Amino acid sequence: MRVLYHLPLSPFARKVRLAMAEKRIPFELRVERVWERRPEFLEMNPACTVPVLQEPTGLAIADSYAICEYLDEAYPDTGLLGRTLAERAETRRLVAWFDGKFNLEVTRNLLFEKQMKRMLGRGNPDASAIRAGYQNLRPHLDYIGWLAETRSWLAGAQLSLADFAAAAHLSALDYIGDIDWSLNDAAKEWYARCKSRPSFRALLAERVSGVTPPAHYDDLDF
Structure with missing residues (x-):
C-alpha cells in the first residue's frame, strides 16, 4: 500500500x-x-x-x-501543473509563493508558534511573531482575492496545484481559528469553492486531539 x-x-x-x-x-x-x-x-x-x-x-x-x-x-490523467508552458510556470511561481513567502510571513508566525513550537521543544510562543503573522495575513488574503477576481482559479483557467498550496496553508490556519474571512470576500469565495471539492472531505472531517476548530471550518457555505 x-x-x-x-x-x-x-x-x-x-x-x-x-x-x-x-x-x-x-x-x-x-x-x-x-x-x-x-x-x-x-x-x-x-x-x-x-x-x-x-x-x-x-x-x-x-x-x-x-x-x-x-x-x-x-499520474498525468488529472494534471495539476497546467497545460501550457506559461500555465505551468505560473503554477510553479504561486506554489513557491505560498510554500515560501506565505509560509515564512504567516504560517510560521501563527501555526508554528502556537501549535508546533512546544512539541519540538523550542520554548513558548513568541508574541511578537504572532502579531506579525496576523499583520502579514491581510495583504496575502488581498493578493489571493485579487487573483480570484481576475482569474477562474489562482493560476489561471484551471484548478491547479497553486490552489491546493494556498488552500493547504489556509485550511491549517483556519483549523486553529486564525483566519478572519471578513477581510476579503473574494478570497473567502475562492476558498469556499476549494473546500467544496470532494478532495477536501477527508481534511475537513479530520480532528486533532486537543484542538477544536471553529464551527465554520467544515461548513461548505461558511
Whole structure:
C-alpha cells in the first residue's frame, strides 16, 4: 500500500493529500512525530520533515514539491501543473509563493508558534511573531482575492496545484481559528469553492486531539 507520512496540521502534507485525492490515488496516512527522530524515518528522509511518500515499490520521496511533481509525472490523467508552458510556470511561481513567502510571513508566525513550537521543544510562543503573522495575513488574503477576481482559479483557467498550496496553508490556519474571512470576500469565495471539492472531505472531517476548530471550518457555505 502507498503510504503518506504526515502531521495533521502540516500545510505541506495537506497539499500532497489534496493533490492525491484530486487525482484519486489511494493511499494510507501515517502520523510521523518528527520530533522523535525515528531511525527508520530518518533513512527515508534525513531532513526528518513531513510529508514523505512511500510507494508500494519501496520508493520514498521526500519534500512536498518533489512529491507533487512526481505525482503529476507518474499520474498525468488529472494534471495539476497546467497545460501550457506559461500555465505551468505560473503554477510553479504561486506554489513557491505560498510554500515560501506565505509560509515564512504567516504560517510560521501563527501555526508554528502556537501549535508546533512546544512539541519540538523550542520554548513558548513568541508574541511578537504572532502579531506579525496576523499583520502579514491581510495583504496575502488581498493578493489571493485579487487573483480570484481576475482569474477562474489562482493560476489561471484551471484548478491547479497553486490552489491546493494556498488552500493547504489556509485550511491549517483556519483549523486553529486564525483566519478572519471578513477581510476579503473574494478570497473567502475562492476558498469556499476549494473546500467544496470532494478532495477536501477527508481534511475537513479530520480532528486533532486537543484542538477544536471553529464551527465554520467544515461548513461548505461558511
